[in-house]
Amino acid sequence: MAAFNQYLKALRERKFLDIGTVAERTGVHRNTQSKYEDSRDPPLDYLVEFAALVDVPFIDILLKRLDDSKASQRAVNLAISSLEPEKSGVYEVKEIYKTSNELMHVKLNEVSHKLIPTGATVFINTSSKAIDANSMYAFLNPMNGEHFAAKLVLTATKLKLVFDNTERKDLVFSVEGGETESRYILKTLGLLGKIVKAELIF
Template identity: 40%
Template structure:
């Protein structure tokens, strides 16, 4: 996996998209998405759609692509200078870019409905993409279960905060952890929507996870 490909994975995970969900949103095959995150160089139209879907600056993505290229240092400097944004030269590092992206997105979310959003620290390593210590922003008013979305759960007894992807079928509710070392939790539904809501309340559903700030 190349440096730029790893960067694309980080951006996707920061915005809480699964690989399959992003592939669907960008109208590409999941195998194609996997290749772009491994070692294949994504085309320009893909990167444009990627930035639009994840609300990321295209200048930031293009600059990262230039930094990861095999051209000479002099050529990199010249290209980055020509990507100057709002009259200033665009200079970046991994940590600064990630911090700026997190800060801008967090500010946007909080400015929209500040009373709805609460930050939580993940208490365990059940959900592999977001290990213990990760900070997650949840919308406490958005508890509708949607396919391929992530949700936060705060155990009513221990206050342990867990992230999981929730899948609903006609007869079951499944907490998916995307972790080979952790079995998914399956709850059989026999009482319809009322039983589903009781189970979610018992599990301590906080709301839909909107954004990950990583470990602070």
């Protein structure tokens, strides 16, 4: 059993929760929950739900997952460097929201929506985080510090990051807790705000 899977089991047991209860509250099958505590790697949306359920900071779970990662040491170091230790010794995701009314501009170094190629510079309205149909949004990946763009689609039960790109799969998250849960997921994913302009490299 991998160390990370054992860690999830220990967190569940520490809260005196049985497998069935955790499965029900996180929206997975009981057998899936058992596999997450054995050897299967849980997806991000599950970990977000699980962290809230066991009352553990999500960043602690990310750090533990990095400890048990099979990724290259370079990739792990980059991921850890995107986390900022505070004086208290508690780690937290770097603040990515700007309070200024000025547009933020960043270069997209990660595969993004097919309309905005890698290497493009985008200008972001950081005060606009409400999800509008067919709008493009910028994100800062907290795991590697790279920026990417995606369209956001929100329904009553799903939150989707749409890439329409053969190089990258769309991300889909189950949403049962309404707007509060959607905002939490988007913050975890590194939402910066709505893209208002893009400069493409030819």
